[in-house]
Amino acid sequence: MIQITPHMRILVAVEPIDFRSGIDGLAGACRKRLEADPFSGCLFVFGNRARTAIKILVYDGQGFWMVSVLPWHLDAGRRL
Numbered sequence: 122m123i124q125i126t127p128h129m130r131i132l133v134a135v136e137p138i139d140f141r142s143g144i145d146g147l148a149g150a151c152r153k154r155l156e157a158d159p160f161s162g163c164l165f166v167f168g169n170r171a172r173t174a175i176k177i178l179v180y181d182g183q184g185f186w187m188v189s190v191l192p193w194h195l196d197a198g199r200r201l
Contacts, residue, residue, distance in 0.1 A: 123164075123177075123179055123181070123186055123188070125164065129162070129163065129164060130161075130163040130164070131163065131164045131166065132151075132155050132157055132163050132164070132165050132166070133166045134150065134154055134155060134165070134166065134167045134168070136154060137167075137168055137169055137170040137172075138150055138167040138168070138169065138176065140169045140174065140176065140189075142176075143187070144178065144185045144187050147159075147165065147167060147176060147178045147187065148178065148185070150165075150167065151165050151178065159178065159180060159185075160180050161180070162179070162180055162181070162182070163179070164177060164178075164179045165177065165178040165179065173192045174189065174190060174191045174192055175189075175190045176188065176189050176190075177189075177190070
């Protein structure tokens with residue numbers, strides 16, 4: 122389970138990401154686009170081009186967690 126604490130930083134990418142990217146691709150995007158260390162414990166949020174889905178990447182000290190929130194997981198009629 123990912124715990125979000127009050128002191129945790131949340132970084133959101135403004136540019137869309139290719140949703141075929143896995144953990145390695147998202148970690149590279151953290152370095153290149155957000156200029157942040159993916160091992161820092163920050164929570165990184167990426168959106169797709171249509172802005173209908175997001176991917177979240179976080180490192181917990183033992184490994185990466187990647188969460189995909191896809192359109193069918195959201196309530197009908199709501200956009201990100």
